[in-house]
Amino acid sequence: MNAPLPALPKFQPKDPAFAARVRASFARQQAMVLIGARLTVVEPGCTEIALPYRPDLTQQKAYVHGGILGMIADSACGYAAYSLMPATSSLVTVEYKINILAPAKSDLVARGRVIRPGRTLTIARGDVYAADGTHVASMLQTLMMLADTPDTPEDAA
Amino acid sequence: MNAPLPALPKFQPKDPAFAARVRASFARQQAMVLIGARLTVVEPGCTEIALPYRPDLTQQKAYVHGGILGMIADSACGYAAYSLMPATSSLVTVEYKINILAPAKSDLVARGRVIRPGRTLTIARGDVYAADGTHVASMLQTLMMLADTPDTPEDAA
Amino acid sequence: MNAPLPALPKFQPKDPAFAARVRASFARQQAMVLIGARLTVVEPGCTEIALPYRPDLTQQKAYVHGGILGMIADSACGYAAYSLMPATSSLVTVEYKINILAPAKSDLVARGRVIRPGRTLTIARGDVYAADGTHVASMLQTLMMLADTPDTPEDAA
Amino acid sequence: MNAPLPALPKFQPKDPAFAARVRASFARQQAMVLIGARLTVVEPGCTEIALPYRPDLTQQKAYVHGGILGMIADSACGYAAYSLMPATSSLVTVEYKINILAPAKSDLVARGRVIRPGRTLTIARGDVYAADGTHVASMLQTLMMLADTPDTPEDAA
Numbered sequence: 001m002n003a004p005l006p007a008l009p010k011f012q013p014k015d016p017a018f019a020a021r022v023r024a025s026f027a028r029q030q031a032m033v034l035i036g037a038r039l040t041v042v043e044p045g046c047t048e049i050a051l052p053y054r055p056d057l058t059q060q061k062a063y064v065h066g067g068i069l070g071m072i073a074d075s076a077c078g079y080a081a082y083s084l085m086p087a088t089s090s091l092v093t094v095e096y097k098i099n100i101l102a103p104a105k106s107d108l109v110a111r112g113r114v115i116r117p118g119r120t121l122t123i124a125r126g127d128v129y130a131a132d133g134t135h136v137a138s139m140l141q142t143l144m145m146l147a148d149t150p151d152t153p154e155d156a157a
Numbered sequence: 158m159n160a161p162l163p164a165l166p167k168f169q170p171k172d173p174a175f176a177a178r179v180r181a182s183f184a185r186q187q188a189m190v191l192i193g194a195r196l197t198v199v200e201p202g203c204t205e206i207a208l209p210y211r212p213d214l215t216q217q218k219a220y221v222h223g224g225i226l227g228m229i230a231d232s233a234c235g236y237a238a239y240s241l242m243p244a245t246s247s248l249v250t251v252e253y254k255i256n257i258l259a260p261a262k263s264d265l266v267a268r269g270r271v272i273r274p275g276r277t278l279t280i281a282r283g284d285v286y287a288a289d290g291t292h293v294a295s296m297l298q299t300l301m302m303l304a305d306t307p308d309t310p311e312d313a314a
Numbered sequence: 315m316n317a318p319l320p321a322l323p324k325f326q327p328k329d330p331a332f333a334a335r336v337r338a339s340f341a342r343q344q345a346m347v348l349i350g351a352r353l354t355v356v357e358p359g360c361t362e363i364a365l366p367y368r369p370d371l372t373q374q375k376a377y378v379h380g381g382i383l384g385m386i387a388d389s390a391c392g393y394a395a396y397s398l399m400p401a402t403s404s405l406v407t408v409e410y411k412i413n414i415l416a417p418a419k420s421d422l423v424a425r426g427r428v429i430r431p432g433r434t435l436t437i438a439r440g441d442v443y444a445a446d447g448t449h450v451a452s453m454l455q456t457l458m459m460l461a462d463t464p465d466t467p468e469d470a471a
Numbered sequence: 472m473n474a475p476l477p478a479l480p481k482f483q484p485k486d487p488a489f490a491a492r493v494r495a496s497f498a499r500q501q502a503m504v505l506i507g508a509r510l511t512v513v514e515p516g517c518t519e520i521a522l523p524y525r526p527d528l529t530q531q532k533a534y535v536h537g538g539i540l541g542m543i544a545d546s547a548c549g550y551a552a553y554s555l556m557p558a559t560s561s562l563v564t565v566e567y568k569i570n571i572l573a574p575a576k577s578d579l580v581a582r583g584r585v586i587r588p589g590r591t592l593t594i595a596r597g598d599v600y601a602a603d604g605t606h607v608a609s610m611l612q613t614l615m616m617l618a619d620t621p622d623t624p625e626d627a628a
Contacts, residue, residue, distance in 0.1 A: 030213045031222035034191065056187045059232075062310035065188035066250040067231040071224025075216075078223075093223040094435060095456055097254035097411055097568040099594045099611055101587040115609060116572040120434065121408060121458065123570045123609065138586060138594065140570055140611045142409055142456060144435065153219035251592060252613055254411040254568055256437045256454055258430040272452060273415040277591065278565060278615065280413045280452070295429060295437065297413055297454045299566055299613060301592065345536035348505065348527045370501045373546075376624035379502035380564040381545040385538025389530075392537075407537040411568035467533035 011045035011114060015087040018044065022079045025151050029075060037072055039079065045114035047079040052107050063103040069110075070098050073126035073139040076112030081122040081143040082151075084114060090149040094121070096141035106131040112141075120145060168202035168271060172244040175201065179236050182308050186232060194229055196236065202271035204236040209264050220260040226267075227255050230283035230296040233269030238279040238300040239308075241271060247306040251278070253298035263288040269298075277302060325359035325428060329401040332358065336393050339465050343389060351386050353393065359428035361393040366421050377417040383424075384412050387440035387453040390426030395436040395457040396465075398428060404463040408435070410455035420445045426455075434459060482516035482585060486558040489515065493550050496622050500546060508543055510550065516585035518550040523578050534574040540581075541569050544597035544610040547583030552593040552614040553622075555585060561620040565592070567612035577602040583612075591616060 015021060019042040026032060026039040032049075035057055041048035049072045051057075051064075059065045074096055082091050109129050116123040126139035172178060176199040183189060183196040189206075192214055198205035206229045208214075208221075216222045231253055239248050266286050273280040283296035329335060333356040340346060340353040346363075349371055355362035363386045365371075365378075373379045388410055396405050423443050430437040440453035486492060490513040497503060497510040503520075506528055512519035520543045522528075522535075530536040545567055553562050580600050587594040597610035 025217045028217035029222065030215050031225055034213045056191045058187050060182045060185035060308055061247070065186065065228060065231075066235075066253070067224065067228025068188055070227040070231070070253075070255075071222060074222075074224040074227070090218065092260065093257055095254065095256040095409065095437075095454075096223070096227075097252065097611060098227075099252040099587075099613060100250050101594055103249065116570075116606060123409075123572055125609070135587060138596070138611060140409075140568060140609060142570060151217055252566065252594075252611075254454060256430075256456060258437055273413075273449060280415055280566075282452070292430060295439070295454060297411060297452060297566075299413060339531045342531035343536065344527045344529050345539055370505045372501050374496045374499035374622055375561070379500065379542060379545075380549075380567070381538065381542025382502055384541040384545070384567075384569075385536060388536075388538040388541070404532070406574065407571055409568065409570040410537070410541075411566065412541075413566040414564055417563065465531055 011084055011117065013044045013084055017087065018083045021087060022047065022083050025082065026079060031071065032075060035068060035071065042083060045080055045084050045117065047076050047083065047112050049076045049110045053105065063105055064108065066100050069100060069128050069137045072108065072110035073098060073112065073128055073137060074141065076110040077124035077126040077139060077141040078143055080112035080114050080124050084117045085145050088148050090146040090151040091143050092146065094142040094144050096139050098137055098139040100137050102134050102136050104130050104136045108136060168241055168274065170201045170241055174244065175240045178244060179204065179240050182239065183236060188228065189232060192225060192228065199240060202237055202241050202274065204233050204240065204269050206233045206267045210262065220262055221265065223257050226257060226285050226294045229265065229267035230255060230269065230285055230294060231298065233267040234281035234283040234296060234298040235300055237269035237271050237281050241274045242302050245305050247303040247308040248300050249303065251299040251301050253296050255294055255296040257294050259291050259293050261287050261293045265293060325398055325431065327358045327398055331401065332397045335401060336361065336397050339396065340393060345385065346389060349382060349385065356397060359394055359398050359431065361390050361397065361426050363390045363424045367419065377419055378422065380414050383414060383442050383451045386422065386424035387412060387426065387442055387451060388455065390424040391438035391440040391453060391455040392457055394426035394428050394438050398431045399459050402462050404460040404465040405457050406460065408456040408458050410453055412451055412453040414451050416448050416450050418444050418450045422450060482555055482588065484515040484555055488558065489554045492558060493518065493554050496553065497550060502542065503546060506539060506542065513554060516551055516555050516588065518547050518554065518583050520547045520581045524576065534576055535579065537571050540571060540599050540608045543579065543581035544569060544583065544599055544608060545612065547581040548595035548597040548610060548612040549614055551583035551585050551595050555588045556616050559619050561617040561622040562614050563617065565613040565615050567610055569608055569610040571608050573605050573607050575601050575607045579607060
């Protein structure tokens, strides 16, 4: 390249206890429990989720279902974004787009990284890799912060 | 509108037994069994999947996980496309993009519709609705047909 | 379909002078002038943009460039959203995704329709059609309203 | 990160004259001439396009139109993919999704990089940067190779 282009940014979390907050929120995602996903890395603006292969996660040809790839990339991106948000905030996924690059019949890891944090909207990139390093899927996602909103069910008193 | 624009096309399936083939393929999607999704409608270029609400499908605020919305819309679009393909073909999801329009804490239905069938690629639109009619999510998806490829696991003898 | 699903919603504009406001904003889009696009329809939550074919809008095979399809669908969706916003607001495109369904060598019309208006974010769908009715492209777009922000260049005094 | 993840792959072009072929195809994109875009870098699986700021490329607030950002990222990704294809092939854009990360009122550069080359489909990532290094937009794109198809207008004899 004749013109050097910038690397992904480094982030300074607003909430020093961001990692504990992210892990507690992830633990409330019962859909992650259902599929056996674990949050393995939490850094400022970056998370990783590990998903062991199970036959009950598959589509008709025994590959991991494309929607399951979307689930772990969605959560990885969401928590990458949430790690940079204030302690009193909540967030929602606005939209995501995922390309499935290769079929997968193995344990997976999804990495989410913030590419642009914002006051209201945060944009993140997600990538899913197989155990042998194959790049399985790539995601681009938009998240919206809800200021001063609890990150727990409304009926939880 | 001062210029009328065309409605979605009507489709003629290549395989008269398309509905049975689609239902058999869906029944092999163990991920759909895991989340409790049922294929309720199969028409040429159109399917519907019903998903009863369950607490184990939720994210941290007890709404249905955005990845679960993606799963049922992905399968609904995929089977809408598969209904128009030859009996000897298989298909893969190339990519999808989903906008989440409203949070959902209810039974859901995902409708998939082909908007452009093609020899190699088919484009489909998916919409997810809540029990009260709320439009919960909208998807745009690209699928690729694999000609003369079994729609079953490779190691199934 | 054994379960009727809702049609696209009807919208009530907040600003009775929405059509004039949308047309004035469109007239400031010099990129639309450059490519020869005209705003032909403005209704609440819906607009249409007409683009006559010109050789200087094409890619290497003389079809209209995929980015040009994106431009007119982007503006059509954006102004569909803007038609529903307050007179004192401005808006920005957050993201869009477009599927190109067929190559086009003819006059085009892009129709944008709001599928979910929101306080902060609005989601719209765009469709591009050729003169013979061919469905050329389909878009899904996210827009963000900027409250109490002028919709004019900052340096315009 | 406790688990190192792979970098983007290095590519070996099938056509040793790929750079001249890509430049010749780009020169036929009259839409790029119209907006003043230049192809500045062509490497295997990677290209860059420079776009000087001009008032006639802007939207209503004098920022570069979001569709123009899409145009240069679309072409950058497309030619990144085309660089890896056989000399006798042509390609079409299947779809793309772009997030606009920051408004831009400056010269721009779009970089396209292949993230997965395939026999039929290639997936590429595009990023647009402003002159001051600001990350302006990020794209994820799907392209389809058309084997043994001329990359020139059909009526060109």
